Amino acid sequence: MSLKISGIVEFIRMHRDEIMKDWIDRFNKADAQSISAESDQIDQAIAAEYVNILIEWSKNKEDEFSGKIHEFSKRIVQLDWPMDKIAQCLHTFEKILFAKLLEKQIPGDPLELLSEIEKVTSPVNREVFLQYTSSYERTINLQKMALQELSAPLIPVFDSITVMPLIGTIDTDRAKRIMENLLKGVVKYRSEVVLIDITGVPVVDTMVAHHIIQAAEAVRLVGAKSLLVGIRPEIAQTIVNLGIDLSQITTKNTLQKGIEAALEMTNRKIVSMGERR
Known part of the structure; x- marks a missing residue:
């Protein structure tokens, strides 16, 4: 020094x-x-x-x-x-x-x-x-x-019925995570019906739609059915304008209607127990 x-x-x-x-x-x-x-x-x-x-x-x-x-x-x-x-x-x-x-x-x-x-x-x-x-x-x-871990959770809501709520932008990396979690969750929870909820997805373009179609197809290949829910009017208009074909996927505009449809697909339904006293 x-x-x-x-x-x-x-x-x-x-x-x-x-x-x-x-x-x-x-x-x-x-x-x-x-x-x-x-x-x-x-x-x-x-x-x-x-x-x-x-x-x-x-x-x-x-x-x-x-x-x-x-x-x-x-x-x-x-x-x-x-x-x-x-x-x-x-x-x-x-x-x-x-x-x-x-x-x-x-x-x-x-x-x-x-x-x-x-x-x-x-x-x-x-x-x-x-x-x-x-x-x-x-x-x-x-x-x-x-x-x-939080970007694509698969949540069981009823026996054999699960929901995957998606929030935010979906890019290629996140789409891979969605696919992985979806397939693992279907097996883990023995899902018969999976609801893919896109209520929180701000934009659905051709790439996002392609990822959703791929996810639905993957669910079908492992023996489950998929419903696409949360399609807002502006999203529906975008899908039509882009010419995206979702005819092979059952769609509902709200999660509630999606759950009702999923229950029917598994031979169940929600019934009222009458007025509360």
């Missing part, structure tokens, strides 16, 4: 409290002018830990000290700040440190000082951003898995 880096680390150690105070005041003052809540401002303990790590890591081999940097970075990510806020916070520290070096008239070219400051802070900052990126990717993947 060069003398310049060691000198900057020693400067941080000697002026630790002063640098920390200016850093916290500067960042929190700027943050208070934004829409962020006061609880999102930098914490004294977090600031102190960051400064301590900068001082201590220079005395240790980076690979031996990486665990501590890693744990600190995880705590930074848990603050749940956006990336630009984290970057602003860390950049504010570098600006404060640079200003202090100039204020104390530390000899050296300003551009070189900036370069040396970056060498001191970059190992910690790099790990913070790496942890943020990893955390973001994990969150996205978990959300994607959750959405996939």
Whole structure:
């Protein structure tokens, strides 16, 4: 490690409290002018830990000290700040440190000082951003898995009758998930009739209709019947205008009528028990 880096680390150690105070005041003052809540401002303990790590890591081999940097970075990510806020916070520290070096008239070219400051802070900052990126990717993947699980559920409503409510846009990937869940569910629940409810599908174009026809055909091949329900007037008009042939699929305009039809197909019906007393 060069003398310049060691000198900057020693400067941080000697002026630790002063640098920390200016850093916290500067960042929190700027943050208070934004829409962020006061609880999102930098914490004294977090600031102190960051400064301590900068001082201590220079005395240790980076690979031996990486665990501590890693744990600190995880705590930074848990603050749940956006990336630009984290970057602003860390950049504010570098600006404060640079200003202090100039204020104390530390000899050296300003551009070189900036370069040396970056060498001191970059190992910690790099790990913070790496942890943020990893955390973001994990969150996205978990959300994607959750959405996939909820995107095409097959729900048993009566013995041998199941409903698959579809909500939102249907693309190719989601169509594959629908097909998988549909076939697995038909076998699992021993379905005789499956109602595919498109009430929550905003647009039915040629591709969506093709996926629905494929799903209905797949249901037929495993020994069950399918009904397409929830066809709103505007959807019916679109289907007619596009020339989409749904003649091989039984359709109903509401889920209620679909369930009534499914009960009839399984030799059952809903009967009134008379007036309640």
